Amino acid sequence: MSNKIRWGVIGSGGIARRRTIPEGIAKANNATLSTVFDKDPKANAEVANQFGATPAASLRELLTESIDAVYVATPAHVHYDHVKACAEAGKPVLCEKPLGMTVAQAQEMIAMCGRSGIQLGCAFMMRFVAQHREALQLIQQGRLGQPVYARAQLSCWYPPIEKAWRQDPATGGGGSLMDMGGHCIDLLEMFFGNVAKVSCFIGNTIHGYRSEDSAVATLFFENGALATVDTFFCIPDAGSKNVLELYGSQGSILAQGTIGQGPAGRMIAFLEGDDRAYDAQQARAADQGVVIDPEPVNTYQAEIEDFSRAILEDRQPLIGSELGLRSQKVLTACYESARSGKAVEVV
Ligand SMILES: NC(=O)c1ccc[n+]([C@@H]2O[C@H](COP(=O)([O-])OP(=O)(O)OC[C@H]3O[C@@H](n4cnc5c(N)ncnc54)[C@H](O)[C@@H]3O)[C@@H](O)[C@H]2O)c1
Numbered sequence: 001m002s003n004k005i006r007w008g009v010i011g012s013g014g015i016a017r018r019r020t021i022p023e024g025i026a027k028a029n030n031a032t033l034s035t036v037f038d039k040d041p042k043a044n045a046e047v048a049n050q051f052g053a054t055p056a057a058s059l060r061e062l063l064t065e066s067i068d069a070v071y072v073a074t075p076a077h078v079h080y081d082h083v084k085a086c087a088e089a090g091k092p093v094l095c096e097k098p099l100g101m102t103v104a105q106a107q108e109m110i111a112m113c114g115r116s117g118i119q120l121g122c123a124f125m126m127r128f129v130a131q132h133r134e135a136l137q138l139i140q141q142g143r144l145g146q147p148v149y150a151r152a153q154l155s156c157w158y159p160p161i162e163k164a165w166r167q168d169p170a171t172g173g174g175g176s177l178m179d180m181g182g183h184c185i186d187l188l189e190m191f192f193g194n195v196a197k198v199s200c201f202i203g204n205t206i207h208g209y210r211s212e213d214s215a216v217a218t219l220f221f222e223n224g225a226l227a228t229v230d231t232f233f234c235i236p237d238a239g240s241k242n243v244l245e246l247y248g249s250q251g252s253i254l255a256q257g258t259i260g261q262g263p264a265g266r267m268i269a270f271l272e273g274d275d276r277a278y279d280a281q282q283a284r285a286a287d288q289g290v291v292i293d294p295e296p297v298n299t300y301q302a303e304i305e306d307f308s309r310a311i312l313e314d315r316q317p318l319i320g321s322e323l324g325l326r327s328q329k330v331l332t333a334c335y336e337s338a339r340s341g342k343a344v345e346v347v
Pocket residue numbers: 010011012013014015016037038039040043072073074075076078096097098123125179261
């Protein structure tokens with residue numbers, strides 16, 4: 001294997017074309033785009049032409065000797081089949097979230113890849129946001145004190161569209177909670193550790209499609225902290241500031257706009273105590289908070305570079321399949337809570 005991982009893409013026409021190919025695979029220092037496959041041959045040919053890749057006419061044609069790894073960017077309900085095909089072909093696979101439609105599917109996907117001895121990653125790329133890495137470091141250093149409460153918000157305007165897979169739980173697994181809430185829950189588990197119990201409401205406040213357009217989940221962490229995740233398909237993009245708030249016994253870390261696809265947003269820490277540990281990137285703001293303003297990281301490039309490096313170094317990726325399974329377990333508990341009206345333990 002050369003020092004550049006040759007990537008194949010399944011589902012080339014959506015986020016793959018918009019972000020992960022141009023910003024991730026094309027820019028990564030250890031990756032190159034080889035082959036793309038999409039069930040829409042016209043879109044696939046366009047993507048192949050746009051990025052100088054080979055268009056495959058089938059999965060079988062994609063999963064050949066000419067690729068070392070696969071990025072799966074298809075709708076949620078076909079992730080299982082696509083990861084299975086990769087496992088059978090012995091190709092390491094970075095799967096978009098959610099990892100399967102159910103906990104059982106996620107577990108089987110992990111087992112299949114384990115048996116084939118290949119890496120399986122779940123594309124929670126928001127873990128790579130530079131401000132999130134800095135906040136995590138502060139928390140790990142104990143600067144926030146004991147975790148107390150957090151809020152993660154991700155909302156957008158998503159009107160009814162005929163045959164949109166996210167608007168039907170049979171193809172999306174759920175609505176705003178499954179699609180965007182998964183990112184929020186994953187980030188909060190990164191900051192505060194495992195969620196033990198959840199209480200959740202979902203509904204359709206504005207849009208009449210079958211998936212929920214509204215969800216609020218309350219999370220109870222194993223360490224005693226609390227959090228809320230609010231995620232809506234019926235709040236205009238400009239109206240949602242995609243807030244991230246982390247509170248502890250020694251202060252808070254507050255952000256707007258860091259949860260999202262691009263390197264953006266602003267984060268300020270209000271922490272008690274000695275500030276000698278802050279580095280030069282963190283300037284004092286007028287309101288006495290400390291602006292957390294590290295060099296931006298392109299999250300798509302970071303996830304592709306790490307996964308490629310994991311293959312080259314024969315190790316697990318930083319954002320591995322166990323995180324996809326965790327996410328699926330917490331999301332499943334949330335939907336069960338919304339259905340039953342009771343708090344539900346994450347098992
Ligand atoms: N991390 C992120 O920033 C991010 C952002 C958006 C979407 N996503 C995830 O990416 C995945 C795709 O979402 P999207 O917004 O790109 O969806 P999309 O509908 O825009 O694109 C999906 C593509 O897959 C193709 N496709 C559908 N079924 C297929 C099949 N059976 N075989 C081959 N190709 C098939 C479609 O033709 C389409 O081109 C989802 O899992 C979603 O959650 C992640």
